[in-house]
Amino acid sequence: MITIASLPKLCLATLLVGLGLSAQARDVPDDIHAEIRRTTFGVPHILASDDRSLGYGIGYAYGQDNLCLLANEVLTVNGQRSRYFGPQQRTLEQRENLTSDLFFTWLNTPTSVSAFWQAQPAPIQALLEGYAKGFNRALAERTTQGLPEECRQAQWLRPITAFDLVKLTRRLLVEGGVGQFAEAVVGAKPPTVAAQRGTHEFHLAMERQQRFALERGSNAVAVGRERSATGRGMLLANPHFPWGGGMRFYQMHLTVPGQLDVMGAALPGLPVINIGFNQHLAWTHTVDASRHFTLHRLQLDPKDSTRYLLDGQSLPLDRQQLSVTVKGADGQLSTVTRELFSSRFGPVVQWPGRLDWTSQVAYSLRDANLDNTRVLQQWHAINQADSLAALQDSVQRLQGIPWVNTLATDAAGQTLYMNFSVVPYVDTDLLGRCSDPAAGLEMIVLDGSRSACNWKVDARAAQPGIFPTQMQPHLSRADFVQHSNDTAWLANPAEPLTGFSPLISRDSLPLGPRSRFALTRLEQPGKLDAQDLKQMVMDDQVYLADVLLPDLLKWCAGERDDASLKTVCDSLAAWDRRANLESGLGLVHFQSIMQALQKQGGFWRVPFSPADPWYTPRGLAYERADVAAKLREALRASAQQVAQAGLVEQRQWGQIQQAADGTPIHGGPANLGVYNAIQSVEVAPGKRLVVSGTSYLQLVTFDDKGPKAQGLLVFSQSSEAASPHGGDQTRAFSAKQWYPTPFTEAQIKADPQYHSLVIRATDSADKAVQREAQSAEAPRG
Known part of the structure; x- marks a missing residue:
């Protein structure tokens, strides 16, 4: 397990991997200072004379506004959530802590983090060092003043290092690749070993992958x-x-x-x-x-499912022991150890029913951004x-x-x-020679038994x-x-x-x-x-409403005798085709109907044509019996859902979709063509909490x-x-x-809310608190 709790441990870990100077051990100038000018909404304008001082101001300002958020993310990328919250609690992304910890322990090894650090030019190193120093100053001051409620009792709150910021950066890099396969990485086991991950975890992982483009x-x-x-x-x-x-x-x-x-x-x-x-x-x-990773189907050695064949030669899978400290129900700490396997392409991944590790084949994932320093x-x-x-x-x-x-x-x-x-x-030629046609192009699977099927190299x-x-x-x-x-x-x-x-x-x-x-x-x-x-x-504007609603209302006009559909049809007719705060229940019904239609497909009157991509597909083929049947089912289901949620006809969208503090939020689903894309989740009957979208x-x-x-x-x-x-x-x-x-x-x-604060690294914590208090009392420009 990677644990960086203090400067000496960081230096020791760094020395163990052969790094001469750590991110925190280098000599740095004493005159580190920055001016932070805040304007309306508290936006910081950070003025500094050099990169380290600029980073110092950035980290300080961020610590003033988001101390607990950054500290919590640092805990995550260090693989320490199970130590403080237990292995079965979940991250914000709804991933089990133990899975998250094992994944980030694998991702952010001392060797990988040090290599990333060494690849950075001096200005980037200075910015990162300054950021950590500034954040730690904010932490010290806010500890004296009183920590925010979000982490007031947090045992895990600690000063950060520049290496912590490297780990956050590496997490960002793999968001579009192996980061979506954490369960598959830490759960990969040879066929002779019982699987340790339930299908529920992979179901949640699949949902996260599908939400990636939305979020x-x-x-x-x-x-x-x-x-x-x-x-x-x-x-x-x-x-x-x-x-x-x-x-x-x-x-x-x-x-x-x-x-x-x-x-x-x-x-x-x-x-x-x-x-x-x-x-x-x-x-x-x-x-x-674009695709930022590929899968490689490994042909396993018939004599040993932990060996694979490459160009006819039997090679052992690399084995890596990972250890994570976990807190039990009784509060006692223990160590959980897992063994991860890798080929020369990358980690072996196992996804039940999707990427199975059998006695014949296994799958390895290569992420291009793992080498992006x-x-x-x-x-x-x-x-x-x-x-x-x-x-x-x-x-x-x-x-x-x-x-x-x-x-x-x-x-x-x-x-x-x-x-x-x-x-x-991986160009078209390589795909033709080495990819699995059955896998399609949504997930590229290459032949891992031939070196000629690995990625091409171009000196440019x-x-x-x-x-x-x-x-x-x-x-x-x-x-x-x-x-x-x-x-x-x-x-x-x-x-x-x-x-x-x-x-x-x-x-x-x-x-x-x-x-x-x-x-x-x-x-x-x-x-x-x-x-x-x-x-x-x-x-x-809900773009698909303009494309489909006229036909949907025509269909409704032909269903006047069906009382079970009347309420929904009336709501759709009264709806303004917007996702405004005052938009009515027609928006809720249209979302439900479209979700049902898009899941089944086959409802367009005019199908997509590459010759007319702008205006196709379009129209609702309600004259077809199969589409009409889908519509009846979808409208009745929507009516039932609205009734169960207790939504009355007068309820407006702003009363349903809200921020965490109750602020009503306009906007709607991206897949309906709402440019102001807002993704919200149901948290109570008739209430939706915004989790992502326009930011x-x-x-x-x-x-x-x-x-x-x-x-x-x-x-x-x-x-x-x-x-x-x-x-x-x-x-x-x-x-x-x-x-x-x-x-x-x-x-x-x-700016009417302008105020300025000068911070110096040589200030004591008491002096810094006093300086900030004086700044807060200063007249605004």
Whole structure:
């Protein structure tokens, strides 16, 4: 088990793997200081003279707002949840603690973490060291002042190290790959050993995989000078990320005079901006449709199911002993040990009924992002880019983007789309020779018995075994580019992106309803302005309602004699086809009906046509007896569900879907074409809790003076219920009120909530508390 409880243990563990200097042992300057200027909603604008001081300010500000959140995520990526909460309790992602701990103990070995650290250039190391130091200062101060309720009694609360931040980064890297197979990694057993994981855990894992694109999806639009009303670039960033945990965005502004001036949102523990803007350009990301891992079917040695055949040679599977400390029901600690198996491709994975380990075959998973040590350098380079060309050059050179597309625009009105993420170099030829046709293309399974079936290597790529960017999709245009988690195919229909490996992008696939909605809005005649982009989100239009509801209501008109359907049909007819707070029960019924139809399929009047991807499929084939039967069943089921939930006809959507503090939230399911995608789960009859969806809204335009931004961090800056910034932006979002984003010095200091705090590493804890109290009492600018 990896346990980093103090600096000496960290240094010892590091020395054991041959690292000369640890992240915390190096000599660092004493004059580490930063100025944190807060504006409306508590957004921090962090000013520092060097990278270490900047990291210090970032970590401190984050610790002020999200102390418990980051500490809890650090506990997770160190594989220590079972020690404090017990092995059977669950993580935020509904994974058993023991499974989570074993997985992260495997992922974040001292060797892997040290190798990642050693690969970082000095500025990144300085940022990480500063971040840890700043967070620990916030921890010390808040311990003196009184810890937040969320972790007031936490025995697991401790200072963090730069290595903890590396572990958080490595967790982010594998989100699009092996991170979705934690149960399959830790549960893999030879056929002679009884399986130790129940099918229920794998059922939950399958649900998580299916939700991945929903919980980490996004919309993005970059408008160029040909379509922009101002003749300059405009960018709408609308990422859909979880509202809690390790993927919860944080808004901040980072400045090192003469080197860096960037603003936007970052994930916990990262000292860089992931989505944002600077003086010259604005950019965002969307989860891509590329494949970032492959499975390799191993042909096992007939004499021993823990050996596999590669090019006719029998090789032993590598064995790795993992130990996790667990707390029993009596509070006593004990050690649980598991043995994990790996081939030269990666860990053996076992998924009952899906990826079985038999006496003949087993499956090994290779994740391209396990070797991606460039991710922090990549965003740091993007943050510093002074042009679209510089941004594109940095991504082509570093190839550090893990599993997202990049869309950007600049003040001159040029737009850019790139699917330059880390993708295994498996081209069409290799697929034809080595893949299992029965597995299809949703999960790539290669022949693991032949070395010739491993990933290809191209010297142009930043990492062996991945595609060079010269073979990946990108598009530069002066009208627009857009993306909503489909393939790269129709980022702009006027210039389709075709001919790529199926692992990168596939042609002629149906567009998702959010992409169809976006293209409908973008292709309307005339120029586009900022309000047009804003309304794409705030209109809360349910795109599939416009496509299907007219036919559904026609069918309802022919079913007037069926009293069991009348209430639902009346609700549908009265519904405004929106997911607004005041939208009625028709929205609830439409969701239920569409869920039933989409599960069964075969209901479209006009099927999908690659020649008309924008407007197909469309229409409801209600004249067909089989579709009519499905409709009757779906409407009756919806009526029953609404009745059981106690929802009266006057109930509005805002009374049903709410944030944790009870704030009503507009928006709805992405699979219905709601651009303002909000995912909520039922927590009580007639009540739904928002868990993910629209998270950080950023709308950037440019004028002669530079960028002009507006937006919201929808779930607010702080994850602490008692914080004044724990729900203020959530309430603004509920009211559909976006706010200007202060960026220049004049804008920052003119903000009505402006206040400043200077922090120095040489301050004592008592002096720091006194300094902060004085800052809080200072007059606002």
